[in-house]
Structures are given as structure tokens and as C-alpha cells.
Amino acid sequence: MEAEPIQFGGSPHRLQGWLLFLLEQAGRLGLAPVSQERLHLLLFYCAVLTPVHGMEQPVPKILKHRDRPFYPEAQEEILSLVVRGFVGTTTREAVSDLGWESDGYWVTDDGLSVAERLKATSWGKSTSRFVRDLVMGFAELDPDDADDIVEQDALFRDDRLQRGHIRDIVKENQAAEAAKLVADYDVDGLKPDPRDSIALYFEFLQARRAA
Amino acid sequence: MSSLRELVFPRLSELSVSGYEPYVNDHSAHIDRSFLPGVNLIVGINGVGKTTLLNVIFRMLVGPYDPAKADRIRPGRKQATVIRSSNFDFFRRRAADGAQLATASATFRFGERTIKITRSLKDLTLIGYALDGHETLAAIDPLGTDEELMDLLAKLMGFDVQRAKARDAVSYRYDFDFVVRNLIFFLEDKVPLIWNPDGQYVILRILLVDEELSEDISAARNDLLRADSQYRNRLWAANKIRDEITERLAALPDLPSEVEQFGLVVSEVANLTKACEDLKEQRDFFNREMDGIDNAILHARAEAFDSQLALRREEAAYFQQAFREVRTPGDLIIQALQSHEGCLVCGNTDESAYRRARDLMERHKCPVCESDTAPPEGIPALGDAILERLQETERKAGSARQLLASLDQRSREIGDAYRSANSDLFETTTRLRHAQRREDQLATQAEKSRLVVELNKQLEDLDADVAGLRSDLDAHIDRHAKLVHASKTFVEERSQAIIDAFERYASSFMVEDCELRYRSDRPAKIAQSDEPIDWPAFEVYLASGADRSPTERVDASAVSESQKEFIDLAFRMALLRVAAEKRPSMLVVETPEASLDAFFVGKAGALLRDYASAEPGNVLLASSNLTREQMIAQLLGTTEGLEDPERRRARTLNLLEVARETKAYRMNKGFYDGRYEEAVVGPLEDDDDGSGGE
Numbered sequence: 001m002e003a004e005p006i007q008f009g010g011s012p013h014r015l016q017g018w019l020l021f022l023l024e025q026a027g028r029l030g031l032a033p034v035s036q037e038r039l040h041l042l043l044f045y046c047a048v049l050t051p052v053h054g055m056e057q058p059v060p061k062i063l064k065h066r067d068r069p070f071y072p073e074a075q076e077e078i079l080s081l082v083v084r085g086f087v088g089t090t091t092r093e094a095v096s097d098l099g100w101e102s103d104g105y106w107v108t109d110d111g112l113s114v115a116e117r118l119k120a121t122s123w124g125k126s127t128s129r130f131v132r133d134l135v136m137g138f139a140e141l142d143p144d145d146a147d148d149i150v151e152q153d154a155l156f157r158d159d160r161l162q163r164g165h166i167r168d169i170v171k172e173n174q175a176a177e178a179a180k181l182v183a184d185y186d187v188d189g190l191k192p193d194p195r196d197s198i199a200l201y202f203e204f205l206q207a208r209r210a211a
Numbered sequence: 212m213s214s215l216r217e218l219v220f221p222r223l224s225e226l227s228v229s230g231y232e233p234y235v236n237d238h239s240a241h242i243d244r245s246f247l248p249g250v251n252l253i254v255g256i257n258g259v260g261k262t263t264l265l266n267v268i269f270r271m272l273v274g275p276y277d278p279a280k281a282d283r284i285r286p287g288r289k290q291a292t293v294i295r296s297s298n299f300d301f302f303r304r305r306a307a308d309g310a311q312l313a314t315a316s317a318t319f320r321f322g323e324r325t326i327k328i329t330r331s332l333k334d335l336t337l338i339g340y341a342l343d344g345h346e347t348l349a350a351i352d353p354l355g356t357d358e359e360l361m362d363l364l365a366k367l368m369g370f371d372v373q374r375a376k377a378r379d380a381v382s383y384r385y386d387f388d389f390v391v392r393n394l395i396f397f398l399e400d401k402v403p404l405i406w407n408p409d410g411q412y413v414i415l416r417i418l419l420v421d422e423e424l425s426e427d428i429s430a431a432r433n434d435l436l437r438a439d440s441q442y443r444n445r446l447w448a449a450n451k452i453r454d455e456i457t458e459r460l461a462a463l464p465d466l467p468s469e470v471e472q473f474g475l476v477v478s479e480v481a482n483l484t485k486a487c488e489d490l491k492e493q494r495d496f497f498n499r500e501m502d503g504i505d506n507a508i509l510h511a512r513a514e515a516f517d518s519q520l521a522l523r524r525e526e527a528a529y530f531q532q533a534f535r536e537v538r539t540p541g542d543l544i545i546q547a548l549q550s551h552e553g554c555l556v557c558g559n560t561d562e563s564a565y566r567r568a569r570d571l572m573e574r575h576k577c578p579v580c581e582s583d584t585a586p587p588e589g590i591p592a593l594g595d596a597i598l599e600r601l602q603e604t605e606r607k608a609g610s611a612r613q614l615l616a617s618l619d620q621r622s623r624e625i626g627d628a629y630r631s632a633n634s635d636l637f638e639t640t641t642r643l644r645h646a647q648r649r650e651d652q653l654a655t656q657a658e659k660s661r662l663v664v665e666l667n668k669q670l671e672d673l674d675a676d677v678a679g680l681r682s683d684l685d686a687h688i689d690r691h692a693k694l695v696h697a698s699k700t701f702v703e704e705r706s707q708a709i710i711d712a713f714e715r716y717a718s719s720f721m722v723e724d725c726e727l728r729y730r731s732d733r734p735a736k737i738a739q740s741d742e743p744i745d746w747p748a749f750e751v752y753l754a755s756g757a758d759r760s761p762t763e764r765v766d767a768s769a770v771s772e773s774q775k776e777f778i779d780l781a782f783r784m785a786l787l788r789v790a791a792e793k794r795p796s797m798l799v800v801e802t803p804e805a806s807l808d809a810f811f812v813g814k815a816g817a818l819l820r821d822y823a824s825a826e827p828g829n830v831l832l833a834s835s836n837l838t839r840e841q842m843i844a845q846l847l848g849t850t851e852g853l854e855d856p857e858r859r860r861a862r863t864l865n866l867l868e869v870a871r872e873t874k875a876y877r878m879n880k881g882f883y884d885g886r887y888e889e890a891v892v893g894p895l896e897d898d899d900d901g902s903g904g905e
Contacts, residue, residue: 011523013530083555085538085546110537117533120598121526122605 014123015077018046018058020115021128023087023107025135033090033104037068038147039078044069045134048155048175049201052183053194055130056123062155062167069150078105086111130194137199141206152208154178178204216422218369220395220787220796221319222248222830223268231313231332232306232871233260239869246830247862248795250823250846253834254890255866256883258873261834263305264866265398265801268832271317271328272364272391274357275299275335276384286393286402287409290436291385291429295357302332314338320828321367322794328360361387375426382429386417394418394783397800403779404786405751406767408735412695412746418790420701428698431691432737438684439738445680446740449673456666463663473657476650483643490636497629504622511615518608525601532597544568544578684740691737692744699731702747705789709749712785717778719818724754725778727785728764751778772806777815784822795828802834804842816845837867837883843890856892863891 022042026034034042043058047069050057059071081087082105090104107115118124138146150156154174161167169176182204183197192200228234229241242264255261275296282289303310313332318325329338337349337357349356361384366372368390370383393404394414404411416425544555548568553560556579568578576583706729713727733748753765767775780800787796803815823831835843844850847859854862865887867876876883 011527013527017530084534084540084543086534113537114533117536118530121529121601122609123526 012073012077014056014127015058015074016081017115017118017124017127018043018131019074019078019081020086020107020111020118021124021131022046022135023105024112024115024128025132027107029135029139031135031139032106033088034106035104036075036078039105040070040074041068041147041150042135042138043071043074044150045138046131047169048153048173049134049179049198050130051173051176052179052197053130055126057169060168060170062161062169064156064161064163064165064167067151067156067163069156081111086114133195133198136195137202140199141202145206145209149202149205149209152205216369216418216420216425216790217792217794218390218418218790219322219367219794220791221272221321221364221368221391222246222795222797222828223251223317223799223832224320224325225318225327226264226268226271226315227317228264228267228315228332229313231302231310231315232308233263234866234869234871236870236872242864242869244864245861246832247858248828248830250820250848250862251830251832252843252846252863253832253866254837254843254863254887255834255870256837256873256875259866259870259876260305261836261866262399262801263302264864265396265799265832265834266301267315267332268317268799269391269396269398270299270301270335271315271330272319273388274330274337274361276361276388278385278388278392284402285407285409286389286404287407287411287413290433291382291413292433293384293388295354296335299335303334306332309333324367326364326367371422375422378423378426380426380430382426382433385429386413386425389413390417394787395797395799397780397783397798397803399801399805401779401801403767403775403782405749405779405782406775408733408746408748409737411748414786415702415747416698418786419705420698424694424698424701428691428694431687431694435684435687435691435741436738438680438687439740442677442680442684442740446677449677452673453670456670460663460666463659463666473650473653473660476646476653480643480646480650483639483646486639487636487643490632490639494629494632494636497625497632500625501622501629504618504625508615508618508622511611511618515608515611515615518604518611522601522604522608525597525604529597529601541568541572541578545572681740684738688738688741695744695746699747703729703731706747706749708789709785712788713749713781716781716784716818719814719821721774721777723774725774726752727782728752749782771808773808773811776803776806777811777818780815781818784818787822788825791826793826795826795830797830797832798822800831800833802836804835804838804840807840807842809840812840812842813845816842819846820848837886837890841890844893847891849890849893852893859891863887 019039022039023032023034026032026042031038044062047057047059047062059074063070063072078087082089086108088106088108115128119128141149154177155161155167155169158174179197179201182192182201183194184191185200191197223246225245227241227243229243231241234242253261253264273293276293277283277296278286278291278293279289302313306313310332314329315332316327316329318327324343326343327341329340330336331338336353337360338353339346339348339350339356340360340363341347342363347356347359349360362372365383365387368387370387372383375381375383393402393410402410404414416428420428545565545568547553547555548560548565551560554564571578571581710727710729714725717725717727727749728751729747729749731747732745733750734743735746736743750764753770770778780803784798787798790796798819800819803819804812807815819831819833823829831846833846835846837843843863847862848854849859867883867887
């Protein structure tokens with residue numbers, strides 16, 4: 001499926017879809033509960049790698065928050081999912097509290113039912129497949145430093161991106177360029193398939209970190 | 212031995228001149244004379260008209276026709292052709308009245324036949340002729356009749372005119388003229404044949420060589436001379452042009468490569484111009500295509516945008532429905548109150564709030580605003596319908612995107628093609644501009660170079676032209692040489708007879724041993740651009756000093772005037788004798804004594820008389836001055852008294868009697884009359900030479 005001609009990026013209902021698919025897949029691979037930090041990190045990888053696979057980015061802009069990516073609008077949506085019982089959380093507080101955080105999130109049975117329904121749509125089908133590949137790649141990483149390899153990412157390595165700064169990755173996405181190089185790197189005349197290319201990218205980041 | 216051509220020589224038998232002022236005096240207004248076989252003399256004194264009268268006789272035969280001037284000076288030198296003088300004035304100039312009414316008429320015998328020719332002396336226009344008494348008047352067409360007469364005379368001389376004409380051979384006219392002019396008439400302005408190799412060969416050819424071969428030689432010679440002249444003229448012109456061209460070439464640069472380069476650049480410019488046009492057309496085509504595609508893309512984008520918006524709307528509705536179907540907000544409120552989290556809005560944890568909310572929910576009322584929430588019965592599950600609608604919208608949006616994508620792809624391709632054509636066009640235009648600049652630069656040089664090429668071409672053409680003429684000339688030279696070679700046999704066969712006859716004549720008046728020798732290899736060329744070939748020729752050898760055997764070949768300048776005259780006369784007589792065989796002929800000699808030493812006069816007289824009597828019917832016509840040299844008496848044989856005096860008188864035409872009286876005659880009438888009588892009748896008893904006051 002060709003990319004949509006117009007990037008809406010971060011449209012609220014799709015962002016909820018992304019979050020449900022990520023948590024669903026993390027649950028399947030034994031990564032649940034997923035810390036708030038890792039959830040945003042996975043969302044970040046989704047954002048930087050989707051252009052390589054011809055897909056819509058879940059969020060068009062990156063906020064560097066405490067040396068990690070953080071997406072306030074995604075956090076809003078996760079709260080909404082938690083409040084409505086589609087996502088479970090280790091810390092449950094009142095809606096009236098502002099800006100609360102949680103140690104970890106997981107998808108509830110109701111959330112899984114919703115995710116199944118969303119996969120009936122075309123967007124849901126392709127997005128869930130991409131999320132599955134991405135989370136599988138991430139799950140392959142050494143759990144000890146899986147969260148830290150983001151430091152090797154081209155966007156985060158970039159000194160111009162300071163804490164609190166926002167980078168519009170629709171306009172500038174060095175990470176996607178690096179990922180594209182990895183995806184196009186052919187061995188014996190064969191290029192990696194989408195899943196392999198994602199896994200290779202993570203390996204590339206890990207190898208950089210190891211080096 | 213091949214049979215000799217039987218040429219018949221004309222012999223004068225009668226002559227009349229009337230109304231011609233030089234021959235009109237108180238006693239006589241015309242000349243009217245018969246000529247006898249044997250010796251005939253025209254006697255007189257200086258200025259009385261002897262030469263003129265011999266010329267009248269000569270011109271009766273040849274008319275106003277002459278060979279080319281160069282051929283008259285040196286017979287046999289030029290083309291064998293005669294030209295009619297349009298205004299012949301030789302006789303007119305000698306008459307005080309312009310010879311307006313003067314006529315002359317001469318009768319000649321050609322063997323058994325006689326022809327009488329009458330001409331005006333004003334300009335030699337033919338008045339008429341009578342062949343064996345049958346008259347033909349020339350009044351209606353004097354020119355045409357004259358031409359006829361000339362053919363007739365040649366025919367009478369023995370030329371096969373009819374056959375010659377059939378072969379397009381016209382040399383008989385020249386040959387007839389040549390025989391009359393150079394063999395029969397031995398006039399004062401004669402050209403000696405023995406000393407003139409060209410003329411000698413011509414007379415040998417006419418007299419001795421087979422007629423057809425003779426005609427061929429003559430024609431070949433004419434062709435050769437014409438070709439030679441053409442060749443030389445062209446060569447001269449070519450050389451002149453060549454000099455001009457060479458001069459021009461010297462001033463021009465030698466740039467053959469420039470021409471070549473220019474040619475290449477010109478074709479490069481042409482090719483590039485064509486390429487530019489093609490590329491421009493291509494670019495314009497792609498440009499139009501791009502415009503079309505851009506419009507299509509705009510429409511497709513709008514459509515894709517619309518369908519995308521619809522999709523988002525449907526998708527959002529479906530998502531909302533999906534969440535709702537799994538868990539309604541009411542469930543959340545109940546769950547929060549039940550788990551003592553309290554009211555999701557205000558945090559109230561009171562038990563009554565839970566009950567109230569559950570009661571409302573059970574009655575399908577909203578736990579917050581208490582409005583009715585029960586779905587209408589019989590309405591199918593909303594989710595499926597929305598999903599179906601969403602999927603339809605997805606398909607539409609998908610195909611809209613696909614269309615847009617393919618248009619984008621096409622646009623990119625056309626864009627690439629456009630840019631490629633544009634960049635090619637730019638590159639080609641640049642190259643074209645460079646080529647045009649070079650073309651301009653080379654054009655000037657090339658113009659000069661083209662001129663060089665053109666001039667060189669002209670030179671080549673000239674060379675080819677000249678070479679063509681040269682090869683034509685060479686062919687003529689070759690043919691002529693072969694024909695001349697073939698003619699040698701004929702001359703050689705008669706050479707001994709000629710040598711013998713010559714010796715007989717020469718010995719009678721030469722003290723020295725004089726010998727004629729024949730050779731077949733006298734080298735000479737006839738034109739200017741040929742090589743000498745071998746000719747049959749007779750040469751004279753004289754004994755020198757004490758050595759009595761003749762060893763030294765001599766030319767005209769090596770002998771005295773007397774010797775020269777007589778050697779040539781002897782040669783002619785020898786030729787006449789051999790050519791005429793036993794047929795009668797005529798010899799016309801002008802004042803033979805003129806260049807003779809007194810010692811030779813007697814011998815010469817005897818020799819000429821010998822000729823006159825050699826064949827019955829031979830006519831010797833000589834002019835002579837009434838001097839004391841005894842030539843007249845010698846010729847008439849007066850001393851010997853072989854004929855009676857009246858007969859001798861009949862053999863003389865004393866011009867003093869018929870001509871306009873000259874001052875000298877008036878003053879010395881007695882003397883001259885005495886001389887005449889003495890010469891014709893014999894020595895007078897009383898020689899009165901003192902009274903003449905010579």
C-alpha cells in the first residue's frame with residue numbers, strides 16, 4: 001500500500017491504535033508491563049523507521065525529554081486508554097491528577113478486543129504488522145542495554161537536538177536515512193526483508209553502542 | 212615498278228588581251244597571238260610588260276586563287292589549300308584606267324583537248340570558258356563557274372576529281388595550282404624547289420605518288436597542321452591562363468585542410484541544428500505532457516485528499532465504535548464507584564452514588580445525565596455496518612492513492628525525460644554555437660581555399676584539354692608519318708630517272724661536276740610541335756676545289772646566282788621530263804638571262820631549246836630582254852638557222868610593238884628594233900649599236 005498522500009501524523013484515534021498494538025505485541029513477547037519510558041522509546045522507533053517502510057509516522061515531531069524521547073500527546077492518549085480500562089497500569093490514580101506517571105502499562109482483555117477490531121481496517125492491518133516486526137526486533141536486544149541504544153540513534157546523537165528541543169522528523173530524519181542505508185544494504189544480491197531490516201537496524205545501534 | 216600518274220600539262224596555244232591599257236598604243240589596241248609548239252618568246256625591254264603578260268597567262272590558269280601567303284613564300288609549308296582573292300588587283304594596279312574593260316583570254320591544250328579561258332583583268336572575274344569549243348558563260352554565277360572551271364582544269368590535268376570529291380579530298384585544287392605555279396611557271400619570284408625541301412616533297416608527291424595516297428598525305432598534312440595550330444594556340448592560351456592562375460595561387464594560402472575542416476564544420480552545424488530542433492520538439496512535447504500530468508495530479512490529489520478525509524472520518528467513527536462496543540463509559544463509571552475509587556468526575560466514594568449509578572444503568576439510563584441509552588430494538592449491530600463502510604472508503608482512498616502514485620510516477624518519468632531533453636538541448640545548443648563560431652572563422656579561409664581548389668581544377672582542366680589536343684595531334688603526326696613513309700616507294704622508283712635527267716641538264720651548263728642524290732631519310736618536321744621524320748628528298752652535291760668527285764652537299768647560299776638558277780631549272784626540267792614521260796609539256800621561264808653570267812647564256816639557251824624540242828608539242832615560253840646577251844638568238848636557234856626567219860618571228864611576241872610606248876623605247880627605238888631583228892633574223896651586216904646610246 002502506497003503511503004498516504006497527506007501525513008496527518010499523530011491523529012488521536014490512530015495514536016491510540018499505535019499504543020494498543022505496541023502494548024499488545026510487548027505483552028506477547030513478554031515485555032509487559034512496559035515502562036512509560038520504553039513505551040515512548042518504542043513509539044520513537046516507530047516514528048523514525050516508518051518512512052523506511054513507506055508508512056505514516058505515528059507522531060510527526062520528537063521532544064527530547066530527559067535524554068529520552070517523549071510524546072505528550074501520546075501520554076494523553078495512554079491515560080485515556082487507562083481510564084477507559086483498555087490498558088492496565090501499575091499505578092492507578094484519579095483522572096483529576098495532572099501529569100501522573102506509571103511504572104508500567106499493559107493491554108487489558110478489552111484492549112486486546114479493541115486491537116482485534118482495529119486490525120479489521122486497512123491501516124490497522126499494516127500498522128499492527130509493522131509494530132509486530134519492530135517490537136520483535138527490539139525484544140531481540142540485550143535487555144540490559146536495550147533502552148540505552150537510542151543514544152546511538154542518529155537523531156539522538158545529533159548535538160543540535162538539546163533537551164527540551166523539538167525536531168520535526170517529517171522535515172529532517174537522519175535516523176530514517178541511516179535505517180534506509182541498513183535496509184538497502186544488500187548481501188549477495190539480496191536485500192533484507194522488512195522484518196530483517198528493522199532487526200538489523202537495532203543490531204546496528206547495539207553494535208555502535210558496543211563499539 | 213608502279214605505274215606513274217599520267218599528268219597532262221597545259222600548253223599555251225593562243226592568247227589575246229584587249230582593252231588593257233599597258234598593251235595599248237597608237238598602232239595596236241590588243242594582243243592577239245598564237246603560240247607554236249617549241250620555243251616561244253615574249254621580248255621587250257624593261258618596263259614594257261613582259262612579267263605582266265606572263266602573269267596574265269599564269270592567272271588565266273589559276274584565276275584569282277592563291278595558297279596561303281606563307282605557302283607562296285615557301286611552297287609546301289602550309290595547308291594544302293587555295294583561297295580566292297576577293298579583290299584581285301595585280302593587273303588593275305598596272306593600268307592607268309584601272310583595267311575596267313580589259314579582258315584576257317588564253318587557250319591551252321591539255322593533250323588532245325583545248326580550253327579557252329576568258330577573264331576580266333580588272334579583278335580576274337571569269338567571263339567564260341570554252342572546252343573544245345563548247346562555251347560556258349559565267350555571267351550568271353561567275354564564282355560558281357570559276358569553281359567549276361578550277362575543277363575542270365584539275366580534271367584536264369589528270370586528277371580524278373570526281374573520285375577525290377567522293378572521298379572529300381580537295382587537295383587536287385592545291386595540287387593543280389602547285390604544278391602550274393611551281394613547276395610550269397619559272398617566274399622571277401619563283402621559289403626553287405631543289406633548295407626548298409617542303410616544296411620539293413609536295414611536287415614529288417603530286418607527280419610521283421599514287422593519287423589516292425597523295426590525297427591522303429595532303430589531307431593528313433592539313434589535319435596535322437590544323438591540329439598543331441590548334442594545339443599551339445590552346446597551349447599558348449593555356450600557358451597564359453596558367454601563369455595567371457599560378458600568380459593568383461601564389462597569393463593564396465595553401466589550405467586544403469581548411470576546406471576539409473570547413474566541410475566538416477558545415478555538416479556538423481547542419482547536424483547540430485537538426486538535433487537542436489529535434490530536442491526542442493522533444494522538450495516541448497514533454498513540457499506539454501507535464502502540464503497535462505500536473506493538472507491530472509492536482510485533480511487526483513484533491514480526490515485523494517477528499518477520500519483520505521472521508522477515510523479518517525469513517526476510521527475515527529469506527530475506532531470510537533470499537534472502543535464503545537468493548538467497554539462503554541458507563542461501565543467505567545460503575546467500575547470506579549464499585550472499586551471505591553469513587554466518582555470519576557468528583558471523586559465522591561459514597562455507596563449511594565454506586566447504587567444510583569447501577570440503578571440507572573440497569574434501566575438503560577446514563578449514570579451521569581440520566582438520559583435514555585437503550586438501543587432501538589431490531590437495529591443491527593452498528594459496528595459491522597461502519598466497518599463495511601470504512602472498508603469501502605478504504606478501497607476508494609486506496610485507488611485514489613494508487614492513481615495519484617501512478618501519476619506521480621509518470622510525472623517523475625516525464626520530468627526526467629524533460630530535464631534530460633532540456634539538458635541535451637542546452638548541451639547541443641552550446642555545441643552548435645561553438646560550431647557556428649568555428650564555421651564563421653573557417654568560412655573566410657575556406658572561401659580562399661575553395662578558390663584554390665577551383666583554380667587547381669581549372670589548371671587540371673586546362674592540362675586535360677591541352678593533353679587531349681596533344682594526343683589528337685600525335686595521332687595526326689603518326690598517321691602522316693606513316694603515309695609519308697608509304698610514299699617513299701613511289702619517289703624511290705623514279706629517283707634514278709630524275710637523277711639521270713638532272714645530270715644531263717646540269718652537265719650542259721655547269722663547269723663543276725654537279726650531282727643529284729636521292730635519300731629517303733632527310734629529317735624534317737612540318738609543324739612546330741612535331742618531331743622530325745624522314746622524308747624522301749633530292750640533294751645537290753658539288754665537286755669542290757681540286758677534288759673532282761662531288762662530295763659536298765650544297766645549299767642555295769653556297770652557289771652563285773647563276774648556278775642556283777640553273778640547278779633549280781635543271782631539277783624542274785628533270786621532274787617535268789620524268790613526270791611527262793613521252794607526253795608534251797610546257798615550261799614558262801621569265802628572263803632566263805637575268806641572273807646569268809655571259810658565259811652561261813649560250814648554254815642556257817641550248818638547254819631550253821633542247822627541252823622545247825625534246826617532245827613534239829612541248830612548249831617553251833620565255834620572256835627575254837632585247838639586250839646584247841644573245842639569249843633570244845640562242846633560244847630561237849637563230850645562229851644555227853634551223854628555221855626560216857619568219858617562223859622565228861612567229862615565235863616571238865615583240866611587246867615593243869603592242870605595248871604602251873615607254874620613254875626608253877622612244878629614245879632608243881632604232882637600237883631596240885635592231886636588236887630584235889638581229890636576234891630573230893640574224894646578225895646584221897652593219898651593227899649599229901652605237902646609235903642606241905645604251
